[in-house]
Amino acid sequence: MVRPDVEVKRIAIPQGEETYILCRTAGRKEKEKAIRERFSTRMEAALEALKKSIASGRLKDRYKMERRLGRIQARHPQVNDLFEVTLRDTPAGVHLLWEMKKDREAKDREAWRDLREGAYMLRTNLQADSAEQMWSMYMQLTEAEASFRALKQTSQQPELILKDLGRFTFIP
Numbered sequence: 001m002v003r004p005d006v007e008v009k010r011i012a013i014p015q016g017e018e019t020y021i022l023c024r025t026a027g028r029k030e031k032e033k034a035i036r037e038r039f040s041t042r043m044e045a046a047l048e049a050l051k052k053s054i055a056s057g058r059l060k061d062r063y064k065m066e067r068r069l070g071r072i073q074a075r076h077p078q079v080n081d082l083f084e085v086t087l088r089d090t091p092a093g094v095h096l097l098w099e100m101k102k103d104r105e106a107k108d109r110e111a112w113r114d115l116r117e118g119a120y121m122l123r124t125n126l127q128a129d130s131a132e133q134m135w136s137m138y139m140q141l142t143e144a145e146a147s148f149r150a151l152k153q154t155s156q157q158p159e160l161i162l163k164d165l166g167r168f169t170f171i172p
Contacts, residue, residue: 036113
């Protein structure tokens with residue numbers, strides 16, 4: 001462990017000169033979980049609004065209902081797979097029914113999402129003795145880049161160039 005809230009692990013690739021580092025941080029996990037919950041809440045609100053529109057009779061054309069439902073699902077791809085949504089024809093008219101999925105596949109997706117949240121990969125061509133050392137190098141590089149950006153903004157000199165300190169690629 002680099003810090004108490006950071007886990008790093010080197011992932012060796014047999015061919016190639018690049019090294020991958022799997023990183024997990026508690027802060028990032030909480031942030032991504034909050035984002036997912038916010039998207040889920042927004043999707044629920046949008047589904048409720050559509051349900052209300054259909055129930056009140058303002059929306060009568062099934063084609064338009066399906067298009068609005070498709071737009072809602074497209075706007076919330078991060079959480080769309082967590083919901084079971086159907087438009088059901090009844091003698092009283094069309095009803096929108098939705099609920100959170102509870103099947104095994106949904107639980108597997110949720111477990112995968114929990115594992116994935118807070119994790120990211122770094123890819124680098126730099127060499128180091130350990131994954132912890134590589135993560136520290138990456139953090140130093142990002143801090144140096146942030147400092148140069150701040151200098152560039154305050155001095156208004158667009159010609160300021162950062163020498164190549166090595167390459168890291170952030171893979172969310």
